[in-house]
Amino acid sequence: MLRTTGLTKRYGSRAALQSLTLDLQAGQFVALLGPNGAGKSTLFQVLTGLFAADEGEVEVAGHSLARSASAALRHIGVVFQQIALDLDLSIRQNMLFHADLHGLPRAVALDRIQQGCSRLGIDDDLDRKVRELSGGNRRKVELVRANLHRPSVLLMDEATVGLDPKSRLDLLAALHADVRERGVCVLWATHWVEEAVGADRVLVLHQGALLADGTPDDVTRVLGEDTLEAGFIARTR
Amino acid sequence: MSSDPLKPNPGREQSAAQARRGIPHALQALQAIVLREVIKFSQQTGRLLSALVRPLLWLAVFAAGLHDVFGNTVVPPYDTAVPYDVYVAPGLIGMVLLFNGMQSSLAMVYDREMGLMRLLLTAPLPRAWLLFAKLCATALLSVLQALAFIAIAALIGTSLPVLSLAGLHALFAMICSALMLGALGLLLSVHIKQLENFAGTMNFVIFPMYFMSTALYPLWKLQSSGANWVYELARCNPFTYAVEWMRFALYGKDPGLAPWVVIGSLLVFFGLACWGYDPQRGFGGLTKRGGGSS
Numbered sequence: 001m002l003r004t005t006g007l008t009k010r011y012g013s014r015a016a017l018q019s020l021t022l023d024l025q026a027g028q029f030v031a032l033l034g035p036n037g038a039g040k041s042t043l044f045q046v047l048t049g050l051f052a053a054d055e056g057e058v059e060v061a062g063h064s065l066a067r068s069a070s071a072a073l074r075h076i077g078v079v080f081q082q083i084a085l086d087l088d089l090s091i092r093q094n095m096l097f098h099a100d101l102h103g104l105p106r107a108v109a110l111d112r113i114q115q116g117c118s119r120l121g122i123d124d125d126l127d128r129k130v131r132e133l134s135g136g137n138r139r140k141v142e143l144v145r146a147n148l149h150r151p152s153v154l155l156m157d158e159a160t161v162g163l164d165p166k167s168r169l170d171l172l173a174a175l176h177a178d179v180r181e182r183g184v185c186v187l188w189a190t191h192w193v194e195e196a197v198g199a200d201r202v203l204v205l206h207q208g209a210l211l212a213d214g215t216p217d218d219v220t221r222v223l224g225e226d227t228l229e230a231g232f233i234a235r236t237r
Numbered sequence: 238m239s240s241d242p243l244k245p246n247p248g249r250e251q252s253a254a255q256a257r258r259g260i261p262h263a264l265q266a267l268q269a270i271v272l273r274e275v276i277k278f279s280q281q282t283g284r285l286l287s288a289l290v291r292p293l294l295w296l297a298v299f300a301a302g303l304h305d306v307f308g309n310t311v312v313p314p315y316d317t318a319v320p321y322d323v324y325v326a327p328g329l330i331g332m333v334l335l336f337n338g339m340q341s342s343l344a345m346v347y348d349r350e351m352g353l354m355r356l357l358l359t360a361p362l363p364r365a366w367l368l369f370a371k372l373c374a375t376a377l378l379s380v381l382q383a384l385a386f387i388a389i390a391a392l393i394g395t396s397l398p399v400l401s402l403a404g405l406h407a408l409f410a411m412i413c414s415a416l417m418l419g420a421l422g423l424l425l426s427v428h429i430k431q432l433e434n435f436a437g438t439m440n441f442v443i444f445p446m447y448f449m450s451t452a453l454y455p456l457w458k459l460q461s462s463g464a465n466w467v468y469e470l471a472r473c474n475p476f477t478y479a480v481e482w483m484r485f486a487l488y489g490k491d492p493g494l495a496p497w498v499v500i501g502s503l504l505v506f507f508g509l510a511c512w513g514y515d516p517q518r519g520f521g522g523l524t525k526r527g528g529g530s531s
């Protein structure tokens with residue numbers, strides 16, 4: 001569903017990504033674990049076409065991001081680390097804006113907005129300005145918005161930063177449900193090891209290179225410690 | 238949970254069929270981007286007020302002080318000697334367009350800092366089209382403000398011949414000028430790293446562009462006063478041609494090279510802005526700082 005081959009990105013002489021090769025399948029919740037500065041956000045910028053890689057290829061649902069960017073981007077939903085909502089618009093206006101950018105007919109968009117917001121318990125606030133929402137609810141808006149065009153791949157870049165424990169669990173539960181019900185592939189970037197434990201697959205990124213790739217148990221073994229957290233800390237310090 | 242990525246996924250196929258493609262999709266996105274700017278503008282009454290107060294002050298105060306500055310001299314494109322407020326009005330329309338065009342660069346930098354630009358640029362449409370849609374939104378707001386200025390100017394005694402065939406030509410000139418100045422704003426937004434740098438834009442772009450043009454005085458005045466270097470710079474300034482095109486169009490006179498310079502500058506500025514927003518260069522300062530914390 002999401003494939004990268006030899007992905008390299010440099011900022012000047014510093015390599016943020018070093019020949020990264022990945023193959024993520026549909027219906028997988030994949031945790032991308034990495035400390036600050038590991039290259040997670042850079043990877044997301046490259047996967048969404050914001051920046052071009054210096055070397056390597058990205059393929060989304062069989063479409064090359066370099067050669068057919070629009071076709072590839074149609075299959076991607078993304079929640080960036082920094083909340084990207086227009087504070088002066090209401091939830092509904094923010095979502096309709098996204099739906100229009102993705103060419104969704106109005107009736108379909110309104111229906112999905114209602115469904116998605118209702119599922120996450122923010123449907124009563126649809127006409128409130130985003131400025132008035134809590135951080136947790138803003139994230140929920142972003143999650144519903146990222147799913148509006150029913151992407152095959154959902155990229156979540158440290159989406160739980162600043163959230164309280166309950167909002168964090170709610171968000172994760174909603175994503176796992178998407179994986180089960182729609183077969184979406186979720187790439188969840190985090191530096192919180194506990195968020196990676198329930199994943200189908202864990203990727204450990206350090207200094208732009210892949211340190212380990214497998215189930216949480218496999219990765220724990222590869223990292224050579226008793227727990228995933230201990231291994232992660234030991235190998236990425 | 239894994240499945241073959243090549244195997245059709247009913248949900249995905251249904252979704253793909255429901256989304257518009259091609260031109261209808263592009264037009265829907267254009268409409269959404271323009272509508273967003275209009276909604277935001279309608280929520281900012283202070284912005285409209287300040288956009289109007291600035292040129293109206295020039296018209297009501299500055300132009301009153303220089304009312305007979307041209308004496309009996311006939312300044313093209315006018316057939317007779319005109320009071321200064323009539324001469325300066327097209328320049329003040331240009332001022333409205335110039336300030337809004339530059340303000341659009343501020344809005345782009347704000348969107349970039351707020352992360353909204355990422356949302357826009359990850360839409361499944363060509364990046365040049367998305368930037369063009371932003372440009373159309375800016376130009377629409379510029380023209381609406383300029384029309385409001387023309388209406389208020391008429392109310393305070395400076396009528397421009399807009400309700401005529403020549404008025405249509407002038408409207409076209411205004412739209413092209415708004416697009417050209419919006420494209421310049423778009424280009425500047427590539428290079429402005431932070432909102433705080435907008436003061437620099439005021440000092441290094443808006444004021445020089447405005448004062449070194451024919452907005453306030455004819456070119457021959459600069460030459461006859463011996464300010465040759467200002468004269469030469471004003472002759473190279475695309476804003477001069479925007480003002481002259483509007484001024485000549487309003488009075489049904491041939492604007493000469495002005496339309497070509499304005500449209501040519503529009504194409505160059507927009508082309509350079511698209512180049513600046515190319516993924517290979519990232520967008521603005523984000524490339525250099527890596528675009529994220531990790």
